[in-house]
Amino acid sequence: MAPGSLGLLLLLLSILGAPGLGDPGPLEDVVIDRYYIPKICLREVQMGDFIRYHYNGTFKDGKKFDSSYDRGATVAGVVGVGRLITGMDRGLQGMCVNERRHLIVPPHLGYGSIGVAGLIPPDATLYFDVVMLDIWNKNDKLQITTLSKPERCNRTVENSDFVRYHYNGTLLDGTPFDSSYSKNSTYDTYVGTGWLIKGMDQGLLGMCAGEKRSIIIPPFLAYGEKGYGTTIPPQASLVFSVLLVDFHNPKDGIFLEHLEVPESCKRRAVTGDFVRYHYNGTLMDGTLFDSSYSRNHTYNTYIGKGYIIPGMDQGLQGVCMGERRRVVIPPHLAYGENGAGNKIPGSAVLIFDVHIIDFHNPADPVEIETVYRPEGCNVTTRDRDFVRYHYNCSLLDGTKLFSSHDYEKPQEVTLGANKVIEGLNSGLLDMCVGERRVLIIPPHLGHGESGARGVPGSAVLRFEVELISMEEGVPEGYFFIWYGEPPANLYEQMDLNKDGEIPADEFSTFIKTQVEEGKGRLMPSSDPEKVIADMFRNQDRNQDGKITSEELKLKSDEDQEKIHEEL
Numbered sequence: 001m002a003p004g005s006l007g008l009l010l011l012l013l014s015i016l017g018a019p020g021l022g023d024p025g026p027l028e029d030v031v032i033d034r035y036y037i038p039k040i041c042l043r044e045v046q047m048g049d050f051i052r053y054h055y056n057g058t059f060k061d062g063k064k065f066d067s068s069y070d071r072g073a074t075v076a077g078v079v080g081v082g083r084l085i086t087g088m089d090r091g092l093q094g095m096c097v098n099e100r101r102h103l104i105v106p107p108h109l110g111y112g113s114i115g116v117a118g119l120i121p122p123d124a125t126l127y128f129d130v131v132m133l134d135i136w137n138k139n140d141k142l143q144i145t146t147l148s149k150p151e152r153c154n155r156t157v158e159n160s161d162f163v164r165y166h167y168n169g170t171l172l173d174g175t176p177f178d179s180s181y182s183k184n185s186t187y188d189t190y191v192g193t194g195w196l197i198k199g200m201d202q203g204l205l206g207m208c209a210g211e212k213r214s215i216i217i218p219p220f221l222a223y224g225e226k227g228y229g230t231t232i233p234p235q236a237s238l239v240f241s242v243l244l245v246d247f248h249n250p251k252d253g254i255f256l257e258h259l260e261v262p263e264s265c266k267r268r269a270v271t272g273d274f275v276r277y278h279y280n281g282t283l284m285d286g287t288l289f290d291s292s293y294s295r296n297h298t299y300n301t302y303i304g305k306g307y308i309i310p311g312m313d314q315g316l317q318g319v320c321m322g323e324r325r326r327v328v329i330p331p332h333l334a335y336g337e338n339g340a341g342n343k344i345p346g347s348a349v350l351i352f353d354v355h356i357i358d359f360h361n362p363a364d365p366v367e368i369e370t371v372y373r374p375e376g377c378n379v380t381t382r383d384r385d386f387v388r389y390h391y392n393c394s395l396l397d398g399t400k401l402f403s404s405h406d407y408e409k410p411q412e413v414t415l416g417a418n419k420v421i422e423g424l425n426s427g428l429l430d431m432c433v434g435e436r437r438v439l440i441i442p443p444h445l446g447h448g449e450s451g452a453r454g455v456p457g458s459a460v461l462r463f464e465v466e467l468i469s470m471e472e473g474v475p476e477g478y479f480f481i482w483y484g485e486p487p488a489n490l491y492e493q494m495d496l497n498k499d500g501e502i503p504a505d506e507f508s509t510f511i512k513t514q515v516e517e518g519k520g521r522l523m524p525s526s527d528p529e530k531v532i533a534d535m536f537r538n539q540d541r542n543q544d545g546k547i548t549s550e551e552l553k554l555k556s557d558e559d560q561e562k563i564h565e566e567l
Helices: 005-013 086-092 198-203 310-315 422-427 490-494 504-516 528-539 555-566
Strands: 031-036 050-058 064-067 075-078 100-105 126-136 143-148 162-171 176-179 187-190 212-217 238-248 255-260 274-283 288-291 299-302 324-329 350-360 367-372 386-395 400-403 411-414 436-441 461-471 480-482 520-522
Touching (some): 086 126, 198 212, 198 238, 422 436
Antiparallel strands (some): 031 100, 050 064, 050 075, 050 126, 143 212, 162 176, 162 187, 162 238, 274 288, 274 350, 324 350, 386 400, 386 411, 386 461, 436 461, 480 520
């Protein structure tokens, strides 16, 4: 045999052999035993197809003369164009991928009366055991099968998009060669820019996030004649099972979907506003990575000032109180290529389903809406007045916090005495008895960043108030004021038993008498006795239970002394 003739023989054979089929006698044609046929056969070998297969070739006595297994490489060739012996060309016709056949090739369909010097004797019957691994044709196109697809698909992959997907890669016979799942990481790349094999570039186009596809790629759209490494042989068709996790384009901005917008939206959030909102944060495949609901606490932040990711800064612009919206944020406006922690992968598109609880601006005043005001109202509340009122207090999402109706009597307070939050105090000024108002109180005029028992931090409060009654107050620092000039001999008149000292009971009797006779009035309160007791303690400088003439001083005189001291 001439040098290289064995290699030429093997190229032309592309065949397998199996011993032990018995002696059928003189054969006129190839004997085919299809001893394994797969349940699913999507394609059969036809003339002109390119195939890859393994084989063992033996003589009748079982002696092996050739084997692709021994060489550690499959055989690849074209069927029906004269490159194989006639018996093999016929014996491979109609085979499926993964089908196994025993072939008996008579001499006139093998190497005839000449044989192959040193390898195959003349008039030899050949036995082949063949397994088909791959079939393709130069006219083949990409084969795409959609396995599952989300009901909602607002956008599909286009050229220049950046995709993140999981895949299992196998040869056509099912042999696995690679998987992103085994790496516990998606494969991330641009589409249509030459970073992928041509077949995958084409196969990903038109996919929705969450879609699953099977993509069969012929070799000329994959790794062709060279194959890839030790896992993908030359001229191999590739099968990819792909799950598209997410995708975006570097030119993308945020995408907004308004899920629920209140009919009444008097105000929309702008840069500099402080927003309180609940959210669920998911990846495009629905994986939850964070939720404010799980912490039972809103997320509170300023918008438009860089305190949150740029996409959310943009996505919260223009929200209404109570609005629900979906904000889809591409990675370059979120956490970029690096991701965040172990829950947000690099280059991940984020979806936030947001519920706006409330928002305010640090410059906001109390918002007052008069629901009802009696006609002919000439007297209104002023600073230091004592008022009684009913109220319902809630958050802007309707959550009830407190109500005076839960108690036996209305709330009582002296306006300007720092006994209620500043915003409520302001909202109760200039009211008529019987008037009803709705007050919207920002947190800096309410309970601030820390909140209070039952009140979340930075919460905007809604009060429904009704003024029940009012009493004219006294100036700050006064417990009692005279309608006219006080008596010149005040101490002598107050010392009812003329013993030179005034105990608490004498002091109380004297003050009550002045009020009854219309000469003065106490600071309004639900407990006048306490007011008188406070007055007495204020005058009893040494706290010995009695007031001397040296201790008794009018408030106006005290104020004048302080002025002199300061001067």
